Amino acid sequence: MPTVSMTVNGKPVSGEAEGRTLLVQFLRETLGLTGTHVGCDTSQCGACVVHVDGEAVKSCTMFAAEADGAEVKTIEGMANADGSLSVIQQAFQDHHGLQCGFCTPGMVMSAAALLKDNPKPSEAEIRDYLEGNICRCTGYHNIVKAILAASGQEVTPIAAE
Amino acid sequence: MYDFELVKPSTVEEAVKALSGDEAQPLGGGQTLIPTMKQRLAMPGTLVSTTGIASMKGVSASGGVLTIGGATTHGTVAKEAASSYPGLAAMAANIGDPAVRNRGTIGGSLANNDPAACYPAGLLGSGGTVVTNSREIDADDYFQGLFTTALEEGELITAVRFNIPExxxxxxxxxxxxxxxxxxxxxxxxxxxxxxxxxxxxxxxxxxxxxxxxxxxxxxxxxxxxxxxxxxxxxxxxxxxxxxxxxxxxxxxxxxxxxxxx
Missing domain, CATH: 3.30.390.50 (CO dehydrogenase flavoprotein, C-terminal domain)
Known part of the structure; x- marks a missing residue:
């Protein structure tokens, strides 16, 4: 079986992967990084979003071997160096941006990708960017609030309040 | 899904050689192909990844024509064609969702020719040319029905040219x-x-x-x-x-x- 090597959350890693091994399988099963979730496995829900070379991708719809040599960042790499929550994670906690938490890893990774490109997004831009991240607790309002807060903007009363 | 061999060429020549094998198929961003393979509706023996081919990436405009490398993602087109061809860039910016746009490629979309995909309308509406490793195909001759195109077995879309409208x-x-x-x-x-x-x-x-x-x-x-x-x-x-x-x-x-x- 071919060996795949990449940098995950700043650490060089390698492991065996078949051609068909998905990046999410490699992260969860080979590396034991189970923070990245498999929700739908059909690239709809976004629970598996990670960053590959700085870009958000659905790790259930990319082969592990395609990330050979890449820099990968997962939810396990989001906390600050001292173990405290990052600004985005803390905002999700402060604004109750999760209920069951299953979608949260993908939500946080998508939020981080959005804020990298667009540091002060509007509410509409946040909702648009989260099109590919599904929350089945219907917690979008608090997720949007959390991302607004993480971007340093005022959390204005938003729809459905 | 069934297993296969993944090949990652760095040039078009290497890719075309790999595609000449039995049951070999190009892999763009895989945003349609991978879900299709999970359902076992496609079972290629070899997948030839195009994402490592530098000459198949990028966006450039000159003389009223926008040229996009076959392995260029929708996300890149949305950004890099915004000034030269805003109508097409806006179309690319609304395909799928952001994570899908970071992987999905123009070549993959046009080779698949899904009857509900955006790029076929973008190319046929603009008028232009599909450039492959062996020839150039006019947009008006390229689309031949449901999931069917003028592409031959083993032929690879290396670039796509759009006529930029007013x-x-x-x-x-x-x-x-x-x-x-x-x-x-x-x-x-x-x-x-x-x-x-x-x-x-x-x-x-x-x-x-x-x-x-x-x-x-x-x-x-x-x-x-x-x-x-x-x-x-x-x-x-x-x-x-x-x-x-x-x-x-x-x-x-x-x-x-x-x-x-x-």
Whole structure:
């Protein structure tokens, strides 16, 4: 079986992967990084979003071997160096941006990708960017609030309040 | 999914050689192919990844033509074509979702020719050329029906050229679960006439609505097509919309695109 090597959350890693091994399988099963979730496995829900070379991708719809040599960042790499929550994670906690938490890893990774490109997004831009991240607790309002807060903007009363 | 061998060439020549093998198939971003393989609807023996081929990536404009490398992602097109061809960039910026746009490629989309995909309407509406490793195919000859194109076995889309119009717009009536077009219409106003390409509607895949093109070429306004109607026979019908509904939407979305193009 071919060996795949990449940098995950700043650490060089390698492991065996078949051609068909998905990046999410490699992260969860080979590396034991189970923070990245498999929700739908059909690239709809976004629970598996990670960053590959700085870009958000659905790790259930990319082969592990395609990330050979890449820099990968997962939810396990989001906390600050001292173990405290990052600004985005803390905002999700402060604004109750999760209920069951299953979608949260993908939500946080998508939020981080959005804020990298667009540091002060509007509410509409946040909702648009989260099109590919599904929350089945219907917690979008608090997720949007959390991302607004993480971007340093005022959390204005938003729809459905 | 069934296992396969993944090959990662760095040049077009290496890719074409790898594609000459039995049951070999190109892999763009995989945003359609991987889900298809998970369902065991496709079982290639070898996948030839195009994402490592530097010469197949990038966006450039010159002399009224926009050239996009075959392995360029929708996200890159959305950013890098925004100044040279804003109508096409806006279309690319609304394909799937952000994570899908970071992987999905123009070559993959056009080779697949999904009857509800956006790029077939963008290319047929613009007019242009599909460039492969062996030849150039005019956009009007390229699309040949449902998931069918002029591509031969083992042929690889290396670049796509779009004729940049004076004004253009794409309007997509989205199927909310799949984010594909229930009906999508790309309108392009060129100096020598208007082109209107429709995706998502016909059982034959993307098509040009020539009646609207003629009307809009003499009067580029939504009024010009208000009296026209599209025949519902040959339109797709499913739980999301009847053939009559889709036929109606073709007119509505064309009008919106003309209005937005200005």
């Amino acid at each position: 004004a253009s717009n794409y309007q997509k009536f989205e199927q909310p679960a799949s984010r594909f077009a229930l009906v999508g219409v790309f309108v392009a106003k060129h100096s020598d006439g208007v082109r209107v390409a429709v995706t998502g509607a016909s059982e034959e895949g993307v098509f040009r609505w020539t009646e609207a093109e003629e009307a809009l070429s003499s009067n580029f306004s939504p009024d010009a097509i208000s009296g026209l109607s599209v025949d519902a026979s040959g339109m797709m019908g499913d739980i999301h919309g009847t053939p009559e509904y889709r036929a109606h939407l073709v007119n509505v979305m064309t009008g919106r695109a003309v209005k937005a193009a200005g």
